[in-house]
Amino acid sequence: MTKFKGNDVTLLGNQVKVGDKAPNFTVLANDLSEVTLDSTKGSVRLISVVPSIDTGVCDAQTRRFNEEAAKLDNVKVLTVSVDLPFAQKRWCGANGIDNVQTLSDHRDLSFGEAYGVAIQELRLLARSIFVVDSNDNVTYVEYLPEVTEHPNYEAAIEAAKTAK
Template sequence: MEKNNVKVTFKGGAVTLLGKAPKVGDTAPDFTVLSSDLAPVKLSDYAGKVKVIAVYPSIDTGICAAQNRRFNQEADKLKDIAVLSISVDLPFAQSRFCAAEGLNNIVTLSDHKDLDFGYKYGFVIEELRLLARGTIIIGKDNKIKYVEYVPEIAQEPDYDAALKVIKELI
């Protein structure tokens, strides 16, 4: 599997990301992940919408939980966008978290089965079989408008930069 050149660290040490790192202007590759009811979901299911992909390692960490809460809060204010929250957590854990937190403005999706999203977007951490933290924004035209790989996995994404791009698209 192709290694991308994005530099990301975890607990002070560099990790290796696998897959192709997308660039602004690229056509967003379609991918298949699992919904909370284990049904396959594709990016193309959200055609014609602005799509925000919030990527995180595991719902059971404080920073990942905060990231999901924040994107849920922002999605409530911004209409006609799809916030797809993707990790390799099992769909059951994602559903449990969203129910406990009252998060209903994001769509949690699991890449645990095939890592199809992770490899196509270059987020798979080789050493951990988790996804790195980041944000991808895709316009209604299915072109990538914003890409962020958070350089230290234990940090939150740059919400302000992502929100600026989202507001320009809606």
């Protein structure tokens, strides 16, 4: 069960598990170009999912992974939210975020439904972390039971470091 500010919410799609093949998705980059799981193939992906980049925990989460991304070899850090690409670009520019790629799932919730994180009642994504290896296998998953809480940064970073 997932909660948002203490209230139960319904997640659409199927949750993925460690060992699953990572589902493909289509999201938008800040320049409105399409980005898919397939287009990021060949490196480890740490996918940080946030409800909205302009909120406190989401801001802190994205900053933390931006800081860590500079230290990770062959790891792409992707932050996915339903914020518009223009808002993501503005936020990144205003905050000096340049080591993570922000991606928007606003158009059709492709990522949210593929990974089981689309919140039906709010049309937001539930906070979660995924590590996908270079062969598209899911090696780490964290679905937060309360969307407003921080993820386990250390575990996700370690999982990204050890994925191949």
